[in-house]
Amino acid sequence: MRGILRNIPKIELHCHLDGSVRPETMYELLLQQEEDLHVSDIKEFEELVSVKEECNSLIEYLKKFSYPLKVMQRKENIERITYELLEDLSIQNVKYVEIRFAPFLHMNDGLNFNDVVESVLKGMERGREEFNILSNAILICMRHESLQNSLEVVEYGEKYLGKGVVAVDLAGNEQDFPPEIHKEAFELARKKGYKITIHGGETGAVENISKSIELLYAERIGHGIAAIKDPKVMELLREKNIYLEMCPISNLQTKAVDSIENYPIRKYMELGIGVTVNTDNTTVSNTSLEKEYKLLMEELNFSIEEILKLIDNSVEAAFISREEKETLRKKIQDELKELGL
Numbered sequence: 001m002r003g004i005l006r007n008i009p010k011i012e013l014h015c016h017l018d019g020s021v022r023p024e025t026m027y028e029l030l031l032q033q034e035e036d037l038h039v040s041d042i043k044e045f046e047e048l049v050s051v052k053e054e055c056n057s058l059i060e061y062l063k064k065f066s067y068p069l070k071v072m073q074r075k076e077n078i079e080r081i082t083y084e085l086l087e088d089l090s091i092q093n094v095k096y097v098e099i100r101f102a103p104f105l106h107m108n109d110g111l112n113f114n115d116v117v118e119s120v121l122k123g124m125e126r127g128r129e130e131f132n133i134l135s136n137a138i139l140i141c142m143r144h145e146s147l148q149n150s151l152e153v154v155e156y157g158e159k160y161l162g163k164g165v166v167a168v169d170l171a172g173n174e175q176d177f178p179p180e181i182h183k184e185a186f187e188l189a190r191k192k193g194y195k196i197t198i199h200g201g202e203t204g205a206v207e208n209i210s211k212s213i214e215l216l217y218a219e220r221i222g223h224g225i226a227a228i229k230d231p232k233v234m235e236l237l238r239e240k241n242i243y244l245e246m247c248p249i250s251n252l253q254t255k256a257v258d259s260i261e262n263y264p265i266r267k268y269m270e271l272g273i274g275v276t277v278n279t280d281n282t283t284v285s286n287t288s289l290e291k292e293y294k295l296l297m298e299e300l301n302f303s304i305e306e307i308l309k310l311i312d313n314s315v316e317a318a319f320i321s322r323e324e325k326e327t328l329r330k331k332i333q334d335e336l337k338e339l340g341l
């Protein structure tokens with residue numbers, strides 16, 4: 001089974017660039033910058049940048065992002081990190097990925113908005129040329145930042161729409177900063193033609209899911225774990241055909257669910273809600289799509305047919321045109337046929 005999971009063509013829709021930097025690259029760049037790391041080798045460094053099972057909360061999880069953000073303040077580093085992520089994903093036979101990042105987090109040391117976005121887009125272009133992997137970018141607005149900040153992300157990002165940027169997202173601490181604070185920015189995003197996905201219901205607040213859909217026009221929801229608490233919210237997801245970007249290993253680490261047995265994915269599928277499976281952060285969560293699928297098969301008895309259905313859901317939920325979806329679907333089906341599936 002392992003071989004099959006490794007080789008099947010995959011789609012990744014929820015992947016944070018800063019949470020998916022190769023540890024070796026981070027280590028090399030931090031040493032170059034003469035940062036004091038208090039570790040003796042790369043092995044010890046890896047412990048600093050990814051969580052273990054004993055991670056206690058989302059807050060603890062989010063601390064891991066301080067290291068990648070230190071090195072992602074230069075154009076060449078951002079381009080290299082994007083390119084290397086695409087190389088790593090192409091080796092895992094990922095055919096299409098939506099990479100998300102918050103431009104303002106990379107503007108602490110002289111870069112402007114355009115520098116950051118263009119560096120990611122350059123890395124994506126090189127990845128496409130060299131590894132034949134397709135990608136698009138999602139610009140993140142941070143919840144704890146001001147509405148003004150989110151409006152700027154939408155305004156400044158507009159010129160890259162259709163040139164690699166497809167959508168905007170809202171991420172960060174959802175307990176203290178509910179979606180409605182940023183309503184105006186997402187209204188503007190919708191007018192400008194962005195697709196919209198919002199992190200919602202990752203840590204308990206079920207009302208954030210309905211607010212994201214009704215007030216912020218979310219077409220997809222990141223995580224959506226809390227929907228299980230409210231049949232009306234589950235009905236809203238089903239009725240509006242809102243896909244969930246679920247990230248099982250990350251959700252277990254941040255204690256969004258207490259155990260895999262209580263992970264609501266199968267219940268959602270039975271209710272007809274569109275579900276996709278993603279990694280969230282390959283480095284911080286020390287995961288891959290293969291590991292995510294393996295967990296579902298081993299712990300929740302998913303069949304290979306169900307895994308393939310999840311991948312097909314991802315094609316359907318991707319922020320690409322109908323024509324692009326059909327091309328992608330055909331590519332996947334051809335490869336599956338070759339694998340005897």
Ligand SMILES: [Zn+2]
Pocket residue numbers: 014016171199222280
């Ligand atoms: Zn996320």
